[in-house]
Every structure is written in structure tokens, then in C-alpha cells.
Amino acid sequence: ATCERYAVRRLPFARLADGDVAFFERLMPGRVVTGEEEVKPFNVDWLKSVRGCSQLVLKPQTTAEVSQILRYCHERNLAVNPQGGNTGLVGGSVPVFDEIILSTALMNQIISFDKVSGILVCQAGCVLERLNEYLEEQGFIMPLDLGAKGSCHIGGNVATNAGGLRLLRYGSLRGTVLGLEVVQADGSALDCLTSLRKDNTGYDLKQLFIGSEGTLGVITAVSILCPQKPKAVNLAFLGCQSFAKVLETFTTCRAMLGEILSAYEFMDEKCMELVERHLKLSSPVTDSPFYVLIETSGSNSTHDEEKLNNFLEQAMASGLVTDGTVATDDKKIKMLWSLRERITEALTHEGYVYKYDISLPVGKLYDLVTDMRARLGQSAKNVVGYGHLGDGNLHLNITAESYSHSLLDAIEPFVYEWTARYSGSISAEHGLGFKKKQFIQYSKPREAVVLMQQFKAMLDPKGILNPYKTLPSALESSTC
Ligand code: FAD
Ligand code: MLT
Ligand code: ZN
Known part of the structure; x- marks a missing residue:
């Protein structure tokens, strides 16, 4: 069972059948991963804190293949978990149960780069560091940088609206991403891959997919504005x-x-x-x-x-x-x-990491660490604070030898109540994923959550895209 720690029940999606695997083998021979050991790395998150039990990983190379996969899964009512570099920190990148993993690992082509405008267009599975190296050769850089750059994909970055170390200077992906190509839950492709700085023709639909954590569509290509490499x-x-x-x-x-x-x-x-x-x-x-x-x-x-x-x-x-x-x-x-x-890496050597990513008025930033330290006393091994101070973003991390339910109870909901008291955000940049979705109400009014649920129902009526993530569900009891 995957989810003893979290009370969640498998939704009534279809179960994978031999005929499904045969269909995908025909669609993309040699790029279908099965077998418990082969699939395992895709089932476990970077922090090794959540684990799914998917039996199938698909590695499409083109948008057309992603379309065909989703059209099929939609028809068959099979749930799908989009996955990039699997460096997400909130349990959003791995399945909760047996969702099919759609990996962008082989969607790693650069489509174009315009040296005059600095606009890069590439497939969603390009690794951030590879993109930066490519751009540096031409006198440019990516507008974002993060510790996971060697593994994370640009599609994953956009799907989480990753912030990182350069946000203070170049702003968030909501400003630098100019266009997206997305495949919707029913397999239809949405081509909003424009490379324009200015485009006020109707609603800015790409914003809906930025930060949607794989729950509204699969991002297949990104157009992004890149700054000059500083001299x-x-x-x-x-x-x-x-x-x-x-x-x-x-x-x-x-x-x-x-x-x-x-x-x-x-x-x-x-x-x-x-x-x-x-x-x-x-x-x-x-x-x-x-x-x-x-x-x-x-x-x-x-x-x-x-x-x-x-x-x-x-x-x-x-x-x-x-x-x-x-x-x-x-x-x-x-x-x-x-x-x-x-x-982030050093903390994992300490045992189990309870990870919080909070936006706060900058003057209050460290008070949360001090209060938490006093509250937990000897029950925590470490209570540390670091982060993007210039963006008002604290990373509060608590470690213990191993996971303990009572320690979690001492931390949550205290940490969220504390954050809400100062009108902060319970997720500044990592998203809600699987671990934090039940706490969205600490940072968003009920009306906003209802509207989000309506968008989800409209774009993914069967709920096959990254189920159990981002939006809250009624608490239920579970087995895998
Ligand atoms: P994954 O982890 O594979 O997926 C993340 C989420 O996006 C999942 O919900 C997944 O379903 C979805 N997704 C992935 N690809 C797609 C796609 N193509 N279409 C639709 N949905 C998709 N984050 C920050 O914001 N700032 C930091 O400074 C930062 N530093 C980090 C440092 C380390 C060492 C690590 C391990 C993580 C860090 N992160 C940071 C977390 C951050 O969210 C990820 O590193 C990164 O943005 C995720 O990209 P990924 O390709 O690994 O996505
Ligand atoms: C960071 O800023 O180092 C990342 O967001 C990762 C983390 O919070 O540990
Ligand atoms: Zn960070």
C-alpha cells in the first residue's frame, strides 16, 4: 500500500491491461518501460518520501505521440502522471497509486533560438543545465537557475512555476515564458507557442498551465525569453x-x-x-x-x-x-x-526531512524558524532556515532520524496557521503536489479553490491528469 501515511483512496480509474501495454509498444517501440525494478526510479520522488506503484513508464519523443497517449488513456479512463526530471519536492512528480507515468525524458530537442530577441523555443524535456550551456555559447543564459538544474526539465520548471536563485533579477516564469504548447487530457494539442513579448488577444491561457503541476495538461514545448549572459x-x-x-x-x-x-x-x-x-x-x-x-x-x-x-x-x-x-x-x-x-542535498543525509517553503513579509521570515525550534525542542534533530530572502521566501526544514507521525502533528497545522496569520503563502515556489494540497485553504479563499476545481473539471472532465494532486479532496481511508 502506498498511502498509509495519507488517507487517500484510489479513484475508479481503469486498471492497466496487457492490451494497453501492447498498444503503447506499437505506438513507440522500445520506449515503453515495464518491470518493477525498471519502473522503480520513476515511482520514488527525489526526497524518497513518497512512492507510487505504477507499472508503466512511457517515453514519447513528439507532441503527436503525447496526443496519442492521452487520447487513448482518456478513452480507456487510465490515469496519467506527467513527469520531468523527478526533482519536485512536494510529491507531485510520482504516482500515488498505479497511474501511468508519462516521462518527458526523450523530448529534449531545441526547436529554435533567436539571437536578436533572445527567445528560445524547445521541447519540454530539455534539462535546464543543458539549455543554459547551449545559450552560454551564444552569449545568453536561462532566466532561471536552481540547485536541481542538472536533472530538472524546463517543462517541469514551468509546470511547477519554479522560482530559484535568479528570480530576484529576471522575475518569475509567469513573465519570461512567452508561449506554451500543451496537450490536453483528451489528447487535443493546444498551440499557444508564440514568441511575442506582447499579445493581448483574449485571455492569456498559458498562465493557467504555468504552475498547474501536471493537473490541467501536459506541457510539450516552451517558448522563453532569455537574458544576455552578464559580462x-x-x-x-x-x-x-x-x-x-x-x-x-x-x-x-x-x-x-x-x-x-x-x-x-x-x-x-x-x-x-x-x-x-x-x-x-x-x-x-x-x-x-x-x-x-x-x-x-x-x-x-x-x-x-x-x-x-x-x-x-x-x-x-x-x-x-x-x-x-x-x-x-x-x-x-x-x-x-x-x-x-x-x-537541500546536505539535509537528506540527516534522515527524514520535513520541508516547508513559505512566503512571508520579509521582516517576519526568521521568526517562524525560531518559534518552530522552541516548539519542537528535542523532538526534532534540526530546525533550519535558508532561502531566497530577496523574494521573501523562507525554506524551513526540520529533520528527524526517521518519519514520525507525532512530529508531523507538532509541525502541522501550526506552520500553516503561523503563515496564514501573517498573510503568507504555504507554498512560495515548490507547489502543492500531493503533500500540501489539503492545506490550500490557508493561502486561498474558498471561492478561489472552487473556481480552480471548475477549471479542472472543464479541462480534464474525467480527472485522469495527475489525480490526487494540487487540489484538495475529501479525506478518505486508503489502500493501494
Ligand atoms: P518533476 O519533479 O518531474 O515534476 C514536478 C511537477 O510538474 C509534477 O507535478 C509533474 O506532474 C509536473 N510536470 C513535470 N513535467 C511536466 C510537463 N511536461 N507537463 C505537465 N506537468 C509536468 N524549486 C524552486 O522553485 N526553486 C528552487 O530553487 C528549487 N531548487 C531545488 C533544488 C533541488 C536540489 C531539488 C531537488 C529541487 C528543487 N526545486 C526548486 C524543486 C523544483 O520544483 C524542481 O526542481 C523543478 O522545477 C521540477 O522540475 P522537474 O522536471 O524535476 O519536474
Ligand atoms: C532551494 O532554494 O534550495 C530549493 O528551493 C530547494 C529547497 O527548498 O531545499
Ligand atoms: Zn528555493
Whole structure:
């Protein structure tokens, strides 16, 4: 049984039959995965915290194949779980029961890139890091960057509306994605793959699919606006003695760095301890309760360095920052970024990770960590905070040797009530997936949830696309 931990019952979808597998084998010979061991990696999420029991993975190469798969599944009433790089953190990327996994792993072709406009059109299964490497050769970069870049697919990024490390500078995918091609639940393709900056002809339908986590359609291609690769990148890694100083450093650097500021990230000392212990990374900046990472990206290194140095002088002189290092060369920049980017990985070495991704008024950001630490006491191994401070986004993570229901009860719904009290969001960037869908009401009014359910019913009347995810269901008891 998959879902003892969560009370959920399998919906009355059809069960996979031999004839179904034979149909798919004919449709895409050699790209149909069966067998428990072969399917297993697709059934388990990155955090190894949820597991489905699908018996079939399909790897289409073209939009036409995705259409044929969905037309067939729609007719047969077979449930489907779209999957990209399977790096999602809310249990949305793996089946809950026996849903067929539709993987975009082989939809990895770049369709076009226009050097004048900076607009890239590609299939949904392109790996984010490969796209960035391709663009760098032409003097451009992707407008988003995240720790999972080596595995996540652009389609998965769009489906989750991933934020990441560059959002402060280049904005969210809701602005940079210009067009999408989507296959709907009944197999019909919707071609909204335009490459226009401006297009006010009717409703902006692509926005419905951005962040819809595979519940409204399968994204098959993406048109995205890419910025120029900055000529000068600098990174400052600094130590602060209190969270109040982290905040004041942010306001000071925003004022002094202006348009060249491209990231403002923070982590607490516990995060640093974990990346050093588990990943053998070593930080040149030590002995601080908080660390901040400030990145500048611009077109003139002399100008940018002068601005950064002026800021650093002021920050040191006024006692905002007590220790720090600056990097301008690629190798050191990468090394410093890894201290922040690899916290997620370091945490998994500690046992079971309870992961929260919260938007809050920036001044309240760390109070939630402090309150949670006091609340949980010795029952948690670690209570840590890090995240995209410049975007008002806290990653609160709690670890324990293994999963415990009583610890979960101590955390939830407290964490959601706390967030709602300050009008925050219970999911800033990871989505709701399977793990958080029952808590949507902490961040959305009932009327909004009802409207979402109506959209879902209209676009996927049989509910075959990523069932049990994103939208709340009545709680029921379960077996697989
Ligand atoms: P998957 O995990 O495969 O799927 C995610 C969801 O999208 C699922 O619901 C799935 O059904 C759906 N989906 C996938 N592809 C499609 C498609 N083509 N059409 C329709 N639906 C689809 N997120 C952030 O926002 N910011 C971060 O900084 C960040 N850092 C991360 C760092 C690490 C180390 C890890 C492991 C994850 C991180 N994430 C972050 C989580 C983030 O959601 C994913 O990394 C990424 O956006 C998901 O892409 P994916 O291809 O792996 O999608
Ligand atoms: C990050 O910012 O590191 C990611 O969102 C992953 C995480 O929350 O651990
Ligand atoms: Zn994040």
C-alpha cells in the first residue's frame, strides 16, 4: 500500500491491461518501460518520501505521440502522471497509486533560438543545465537557475512555476515564458507557442498551465525569453551576527547596488554546519549565526566592482557584516554558490526531512524558524532556515532520524496557521503536489479553490491528469 501515511483512496480509474501495454509498444517501440525494478526510479520522488506503484513508464519523443497517449488513456479512463526530471519536492512528480507515468525524458530537442530577441523555443524535456550551456555559447543564459538544474526539465520548471536563485533579477516564469504548447487530457494539442513579448488577444491561457503541476495538461514545448549572459559577475559571501543585520544588509545593498543586484540568499549557521559535515565543503567565512550570498551581474566589471566594494566598506564599517569574502573568478563563485545550493542535498543525509517553503513579509521570515525550534525542542534533530530572502521566501526544514507521525502533528497545522496569520503563502515556489494540497485553504479563499476545481473539471472532465494532486479532496481511508 502506498498511502498509509495519507488517507487517500484510489479513484475508479481503469486498471492497466496487457492490451494497453501492447498498444503503447506499437505506438513507440522500445520506449515503453515495464518491470518493477525498471519502473522503480520513476515511482520514488527525489526526497524518497513518497512512492507510487505504477507499472508503466512511457517515453514519447513528439507532441503527436503525447496526443496519442492521452487520447487513448482518456478513452480507456487510465490515469496519467506527467513527469520531468523527478526533482519536485512536494510529491507531485510520482504516482500515488498505479497511474501511468508519462516521462518527458526523450523530448529534449531545441526547436529554435533567436539571437536578436533572445527567445528560445524547445521541447519540454530539455534539462535546464543543458539549455543554459547551449545559450552560454551564444552569449545568453536561462532566466532561471536552481540547485536541481542538472536533472530538472524546463517543462517541469514551468509546470511547477519554479522560482530559484535568479528570480530576484529576471522575475518569475509567469513573465519570461512567452508561449506554451500543451496537450490536453483528451489528447487535443493546444498551440499557444508564440514568441511575442506582447499579445493581448483574449485571455492569456498559458498562465493557467504555468504552475498547474501536471493537473490541467501536459506541457510539450516552451517558448522563453532569455537574458544576455552578464559580462561581469561578482559574488560576496558574508557573515552577519543577527537576522536583523541580514535584513539591514539587504536594504543597504539594494540601495547601493541597484540594478546590478542579481541574488540575495541567506542561510543560518545550522545549514552551514550540515553542508560542511555531509558534503565536505568548507566555507571561507565562519563563526556567524547567519550567512548571506550577494551576487551582482552587469556589463562592466570595473563599475560593478567599485559599487560592490563601496557597499562592502559601508557594511563592514557599520557592523552589519562581521566577516566576508568576494569572488570574481568562476571557480570561486561556483564554490561559494555550492554552500547555498547544496543545503537541500546536505539535509537528506540527516534522515527524514520535513520541508516547508513559505512566503512571508520579509521582516517576519526568521521568526517562524525560531518559534518552530522552541516548539519542537528535542523532538526534532534540526530546525533550519535558508532561502531566497530577496523574494521573501523562507525554506524551513526540520529533520528527524526517521518519519514520525507525532512530529508531523507538532509541525502541522501550526506552520500553516503561523503563515496564514501573517498573510503568507504555504507554498512560495515548490507547489502543492500531493503533500500540501489539503492545506490550500490557508493561502486561498474558498471561492478561489472552487473556481480552480471548475477549471479542472472543464479541462480534464474525467480527472485522469495527475489525480490526487494540487487540489484538495475529501479525506478518505486508503489502500493501494
Ligand atoms: P518533476 O519533479 O518531474 O515534476 C514536478 C511537477 O510538474 C509534477 O507535478 C509533474 O506532474 C509536473 N510536470 C513535470 N513535467 C511536466 C510537463 N511536461 N507537463 C505537465 N506537468 C509536468 N524549486 C524552486 O522553485 N526553486 C528552487 O530553487 C528549487 N531548487 C531545488 C533544488 C533541488 C536540489 C531539488 C531537488 C529541487 C528543487 N526545486 C526548486 C524543486 C523544483 O520544483 C524542481 O526542481 C523543478 O522545477 C521540477 O522540475 P522537474 O522536471 O524535476 O519536474
Ligand atoms: C532551494 O532554494 O534550495 C530549493 O528551493 C530547494 C529547497 O527548498 O531545499
Ligand atoms: Zn528555493
